[in-house]
Structures are given as structure tokens and as C-alpha cells.
Amino acid sequence: MTNDDLTKIVDTSDEWIVQRTGIRQRHIAAEGEVTSDLALIAARRALENAGMEASDIDLIVVGTTTPDRTFPATAAILQQKLGITHGSAFDVQAVCSGFVFGVATADSYLKTGMAKRALIIGAEVFSRILDWTDRATCVLFGDGAGAMILEAREVPDDAPEEGVLVSSLRTDGSHWEKLYVDGGVAATGSIGHVRMEGREVFKHAVGMISDVVEDVLQKTGKTTGDLDWFVPHQANKRIIDGAGRKLGIPETKTVVTVDRHANTSAASVPLALWVASEEGRIKKGDLVMIEAMGGGFTWGASLIRW
Ligand code: COA
Secondary structure: OEHHHHOOOOOOOHHHHHHHHOOOEOOOOOOOOOHHHHHHHHHHHHHHHHOOOHHHOOEEEEEOOOOOOOOOOHHHHHHHHHOOOOOEEEEEOOHHHHHHHHHHHHHHHHHOOOOOEEEEEEEEEHHHHOOOOOHHHHOOEOEEEEEEEEEOOOOOOOOOOOEEEEEEEEEOHHHHHHEEEOOEOOOOOEOOOEEEOHHHHHHHHHHHHHHHHHHHHHHHOOOHHHOOEEEEOOOOHHHHHHHHHHHOOOHHHEOOOHHHHOEOHHHHHHHHHHHHHHOOOOOOOOEEEEEEEEOOOEEEEEEEEO
16 A cells, blocks of 8 residues: 555645655555464465474464454464464564564573474554544554564584574553553453554654663673664654664664555564565674564564574
């Protein structure tokens, strides 16, 4: 769905959307297509890239805010679609930070021996919770899914660093009314629609993102100069630029896909990782910083040796 397509639905323009957000188009799931359908496509591609079968996976973590159903977890439905019954599968609800929270959670499972091979997915059909009469929100979001596989390996102490090095996660619930859905199981018995104080979100985003990125760098003794790639949450080009400027990360090292996907919430970081690795930009051995910020507010970052 292009910005011009949106002008037929709400009073907006391609110029306004591009100038304020950098978004040019977004993808919308087909009628009847659910989150686990998108997650399944991403999961199969990740398994193929890793040379693995679904039976190799013993942990599935799905970051989503738009689950197929109130329960069971979308991860459980995905597990069935993948044709496996072993291991564990659950969803992580941290809105746009869902994938980063999922990576940190799965990494902890692997490092403590709770699982061997984890499939982490960010998948959303955000179009289903948008108020398509509210131009301030409906132009910003899109649907999508992306997946990553992490495997635990025994390595000698002096082995070169590999995989997820450190993650930093934060939540400050005092901000939840700035970005939320006005429905829910217990509150209204309905699904509801996204409500947002855009300026307030914008105001906090750059500082929160920089906070966790700097925390992760400090814990690993690295600097922004050591990074090969910065893969931020794709909400808004101006937020990405602001964070890059504050952190001193050049645009040439920053992956931007918000123009083609819009904000796909938990799917945005894995989609950006996929685009950059498919295009041959992110390569084995690269140092990659991922970060996200979203409703809650939640925010987090992970440093990964690819
Ligand atoms: N098309 C055209 N005009 C629009 C519009 C649209 N889609 N949406 C809002 N406007 C109008 C407003 O009505 C307002 O008009 P007015 O001045 O006549 O009242 C004007 O544009 C400015 O609105 P405002 O909300 O102040 O714009 P802004 O510069 O703050 O930009 C956002 C709005 C949403 C792009 C910006 O606040 C933002 O990106 N916030 C962060 C949102 C985000 O990323 N959320 C997800 C985080 S995970």
C-alpha cells in the first residue's frame, strides 16, 4: 500500500508522510491471513538459511502485539504449523521492542542450558488494530514478519566472540497511555485501536534508544566506532537520524528500511536484518547493534557478532 493509496482513505499526502516519517509504502496482510501465517514464511526462510529442519528447534519465541487469538500463544500455533511438538513456545509482548526482548530472552535460555536452538520471530498484522479514520496513526504502520535462529555451542574460553554478546532491556510503565490500544480482553472485551500521542513518543525515543545502546557498548567495552552495522527499529526516519546523530553512528553504517515497510512493530528489526543480509551488507563476523523502542514504554538493544 503506497502513500498515494492512503490518500484515498484519509486526508493525507505522500509529501507529508515522506517528510515527517520517511515512509513511502507498507505491506498489508491479505484477508484471512493471520500473524502465524506470516511468521511461518519467515521461519521457513530462516531454517533454510541455517540449513536446519524445524525438528532442530527446541524454543520458539514470537514477539507480537497482534496475536492470532487471545490464546493460545501465536508461537504455539506456529509450532503446530511447523509440524513439531517438542520443546517450548511462547509469545513476548513488548510491542515494537518485542523482537529485541525475544532475542534477549532466547539468548538467556541458551546460555543457561534451557534450550539448544531457538527460533525468534517478530510478526505483526498491525493493520488489524489501526483506526483507518485516524490519519495521525494509520499512515505509520504496516504488516510483516522476520525470523532469526540462535544456536548454543560449547566453545573454549579463548574462542573468538560470536552470537549475542550482551542485551539491555528497559520498561517504564508510567508512559503507557502515550501509546496504547483502547481495547483489550479485561478492559473492554474488544480488540480496540492504536492511540498515540505522536509528539510525546517522538520526544522520548532518541534518549531512550541512546540509553540502551550506550549501556550495551559500555558492558562490552566497545565503542560506536567498533560497530559495522546499526539496525534500529524502523518507526520513523527522523528518529533513526536523531539517534544516529546522538550516538555518533554514520548513516553509511545504519540500515534503513522504514521507507519500504513502514513501522511493522516487532517485525521491523528482523525485516531490516533480513534486507541487509540479503543485500550482502551484513556479513559473517560483523558487529551488529539492534535496538527498538515502543509501547509501554519498552526499549532495548542487543549487540550481536554475526
Ligand atoms: N497527513 C497530513 N497531515 C497530518 C497527518 C497526516 N497523515 N497526521 C497529522 N497531520 C497533521 C496534524 O493534524 C497537524 O495539523 P494541525 O497543525 O493543522 O493541527 C499537523 O499535521 C502536525 O501534527 P503533529 O502530530 O504535531 O505532527 P508531528 O510533526 O509531531 O508528526 C508524527 C507526527 C506522528 C509523524 C510524529 O509525531 C512521530 O513520528 N512520532 C513518533 C511516532 C512513532 O514513531 N510511534 C511509534 C513508536 S514505536
